[in-house]
Amino acid sequence: MFNRRSMLMCAAVSALxxxxxxxxxxxxxxxxxxxxxxxxxxxxxHEQATKAAPRIVEFKMNIQEKEIVIDGDGTKIHAxxxxxxxxGPMMVVHEGDxxxxxxxxxxxxxxxxxxxFHAATGALGGGELTLINPGEQVVLRFKATRPxxxxxxxxxxxxxxxxxxxxxxSGAIMVLPRDGLxxxxxxxxxxxxxxxxxxxxxxxxxxxxxxxKTYDSAGESYPDTVEVMRKLIPTHVVFNGAVGALTGxxxxxxxxxxxxxxxxxxANRDSRPHIIGGHGDYVWETGKFANxxxxxxxTWFIRGGSAGAALYTFREPGIYAYVTHNxxxxxxxxxxxxxxxxxxxNDDLMKQVRPPExxxxxxxxxxxxxxxxxxx
Amino acid sequence: MIAALxxxxxALLKVGLAFAVPLAVAGVPSSPQRASENRVTASxxxxxxxxxxxxxxxxxxxxxxxxxxxxxxxxxxxxPVVIMKSQVTEAAFEECVRDGxxxxxxxxxxxxxxxxxxxxxxxxxxxxxRWLSSRTGEIWRLPTDxxxxxxxxxxxxxxxxxxxxxxFSQRWLAKYDRESARxxxxxxxxxxIGSFGVNEHGLLDxxxxxxxxxxxxxxxxxxxxxxxxAGEPTTNCGVRxxxxxxxxxxxxxxxxxxxxxxxxxTPPDNLGFRLVRDEGSWLGRFIVSLRRLRPIG
Numbered sequence: 001m002f003n004r005r006s007m008l009m010c011a012a013v014s015a016l017x018x019x020x021x022x023x024x025x026x027x028x029x030x031x032x033x034x035x036x037x038x039x040x041x042x043x044x045x046h047e048q049a050t051k052a053a054p055r056i057v058e059f060k061m062n063i064q065e066k067e068i069v070i071d072g073d074g075t076k077i078h079a080x081x082x083x084x085x086x087x088g089p090m091m092v093v094h095e096g097d098x099x100x101x102x103x104x105x106x107x108x109x110x111x112x113x114x115x116x117f118h119a120a121t122g123a124l125g126g127g128e129l130t131l132i133n134p135g136e137q138v139v140l141r142f143k144a145t146r147p148x149x150x151x152x153x154x155x156x157x158x159x160x161x162x163x164x165x166x167x168x169x170s171g172a173i174m175v176l177p178r179d180g181l182x183x184x185x186x187x188x189x190x191x192x193x194x195x196x197x198x199x200x201x202x203x204x205x206x207x208x209x210x211x212x213k214t215y216d217s218a219g220e221s222y223p224d225t226v227e228v229m230r231k232l233i234p235t236h237v238v239f240n241g242a243v244g245a246l247t248g249x250x251x252x253x254x255x256x257x258x259x260x261x262x263x264x265x266x267a268n269r270d271s272r273p274h275i276i277g278g279h280g281d282y283v284w285e286t287g288k289f290a291n292x293x294x295x296x297x298x299t300w301f302i303r304g305g306s307a308g309a310a311l312y313t314f315r316e317p318g319i320y321a322y323v324t325h326n327x328x329x330x331x332x333x334x335x336x337x338x339x340x341x342x343x344x345x346n347d348d349l350m351k352q353v354r355p356p357e358x359x360x361x362x363x364x365x366x367x368x369x370x371x372x373x374x375x376x
Numbered sequence: 377m378i379a380a381l382x383x384x385x386x387a388l389l390k391v392g393l394a395f396a397v398p399l400a401v402a403g404v405p406s407s408p409q410r411a412s413e414n415r416v417t418a419s420x421x422x423x424x425x426x427x428x429x430x431x432x433x434x435x436x437x438x439x440x441x442x443x444x445x446x447x448x449x450x451x452x453x454x455x456p457v458v459i460m461k462s463q464v465t466e467a468a469f470e471e472c473v474r475d476g477x478x479x480x481x482x483x484x485x486x487x488x489x490x491x492x493x494x495x496x497x498x499x500x501x502x503x504x505x506r507w508l509s510s511r512t513g514e515i516w517r518l519p520t521d522x523x524x525x526x527x528x529x530x531x532x533x534x535x536x537x538x539x540x541x542x543x544f545s546q547r548w549l550a551k552y553d554r555e556s557a558r559x560x561x562x563x564x565x566x567x568x569i570g571s572f573g574v575n576e577h578g579l580l581d582x583x584x585x586x587x588x589x590x591x592x593x594x595x596x597x598x599x600x601x602x603x604x605x606a607g608e609p610t611t612n613c614g615v616r617x618x619x620x621x622x623x624x625x626x627x628x629x630x631x632x633x634x635x636x637x638x639x640x641x642t643p644p645d646n647l648g649f650r651l652v653r654d655e656g657s658w659l660g661r662f663i664v665s666l667r668r669l670r671p672i673g
Contacts, residue, residue, distance in 0.1 A: 072563075072564045072634065072645070073564055073565065074563055074564075074565055247556075248555070248556035248642060249556045249557065251552075251556070316545065317543070317545040317546070317549065318545040318548050318549060319548060319549065319552050338552075340549065340552065340553075342549065343545075344543060345543045345544065345545045345546075352441075352544070354441060355438040355441050355442075355443070355598070356436075356596055356610070357596075357598060357607070357610070358607065358608060358610055361607060
């Protein structure tokens with residue numbers, strides 16, 4: 001039977017046959033580096049601009065199916081993860097590098113998985129060449145030809161695709177220009193710190209009493225979960241895998257004057273990042289660095305199935321809420337992170353001229369001398 | 377007809393108390409079966425004797441336009457505080473719901489007799505107090521914040537923030553850190569009564585994962601350079617003081633203060649309550665004297 005899948009497979013195989021001999025020769029001369037991935041919101045060490053020649057960057061990811069808690073009520077889902085984290089780890093390479101991923105599906109898992117890189121060209125982003133069963137591994141190499149931040153996700157075919165994605169199987173890769181990020185005039189832009197905020201929408205079924213249900217296995221949760229998914233209203237919209245995963249003790253840290261690059265990905269659904277009390281100084285809303293960044297944004301739009309990047313220098317100390325500015329999703333469904341920023345307050349940018357007081361009190365006390373010095 | 381009904385219920389309640397009190401005194405847990413048969417919740421109370429105590433005033437204070445710690449007051453209570461030993465339970469609240477005096481809770485649990493009710497607003501708690509008073513002929517009400525702090529004793533953590541800086545953001549960050557640092561055990565699920573231990577007065581679960589409504593209204597007060605009040609306070613009774621692992625303020629109709637979105641800081645895990653029994657009223661004294669005339673047991 002000749003269906004679309006086998007047709008695509010044929011196309012992919014023949015393309016490889018044609019291209020393979022020339023490539024193998026070139027690549028043997030390239031340097032290889034091995035990168036150890038770290039769990040989000042952190043990003044493995046990397047150069048922002050590089051003088052190195054294009055090289056092969058080796059990554060390894062273990063797929064892990066596991067139960068995770070997604071909110072403070074102890075609500076659990078049977079997550080599917082790249083390398084054990086939701087979202088999967090951020091990978092960083094430079095334009096022209098080759099990404100070489102060893103994807104492992106340990107036999108402790110129950111399902112076939114694969115990976116579709118939006119940064120890659122052909123073969124369903126690699127999905128067609130990486131479908132592996134429990135107990136298998138595969139090595140995929142693709143050339144990072146386009147600079148930008150891109151989503152990757154699992155796409156094991158048919159109805160499994162959305163289900164695996166909303167079970168946590170997505171992450172992002174950053175392909176930096178070899179000479180680093182640039183502003184609209186081509187001047188270099190640097191960041192002192194970078195965080196990766198992966199957003200996930202979860203669809204957890206509820207019982208007759210409105211309580212979230214738990215299931216013995218992913219498979220058992222599937223029929224009910226699809227029913228919730230098809231209504232398109234998530235029960236949770238979270239950053240870094242759980243409500244509150246980036247607040248309180250886990251709040252993101254920064255200092256006044258620090259330039260922070262925030263990469264935001266959403267593999268399935270639109271989002272609109274906004275820093276309450278801050279801005280995006282330079283924003284690659286669609287995430288692709290060959291386009292000039294937009295400046296001074298209040299909110300930016302992350303299209304479902306894409307990643308974007310925003311560079312911001314914090315100018316005042318305090319707490320900043322980084323939200324998806326559908327505030328129902330931010331507050332009720334979980335889409336909130338906090339930045340904890342230390343430094344010295346700048347009265348020039350903002351000052352509480354008079355504290356809250358009864359209406360008219362300011363008029364009566366109009367003769368009070370301007371606040372000179374601060375009495376303790 | 378209605379009066380007769382109420383009387384019969386009161387009689388039933390007294391029978392329930394007669395059973396429950398000696399059992400509690402003897403340290404024998406009353407069986408849930410018995411409790412459900414009687415359909416009576418005998419709220420065991422603790423009597424905290426009069427004493428002097430430190431009280432960090434609730435509300436927000438500023439001195440010469442700069443936010444400062446609320447004044448630390450030395451207060452003296454001349455009368456005891458008679459307060460429920462444990463938080464009102466799901467089963468107890470459910471009785472009020474069944475009587476039509478309390479609103480049905482959004483997620484009605486199994487009405488467990490040994491788990492504190494949560495997801496209640498100040499209005500819900502007040503309705504329960506009203507209902508319990510009418511059922512018992514006693515005066516039950518939410519504690520004031522002072523009363524709560526007095527009864528909570530050593531479990532109260534001082535809210536003062538140590539900072540040498542007049543930079544308001546330092547104070548803000550310090551408050552955020554302190555609330556974040558608390559051991560939350562990562563689980564907000566309500567637990568059995570007693571899971572969070574007992575304080576020196578015998579009160580259970582003070583500062584556990586169920587915060588408690590008080591009757592006190594939010595107050596904002598300006599102070600002068602010497603720390604004395606300057607001008608009238610702003611009082612907003614649409615917002616009440618909520619006590620627990622940390623003190624906070626919540627809109628009275630809120631049943632769930634979680635979310636923690638833009639309002640940065642750590643919200644209460646759950647909202648519940650316990651009540652005080654007012655013995656200062658003539659009715660309260662009358663009831664007490666009746667009991668003394670006819671000892672129970």
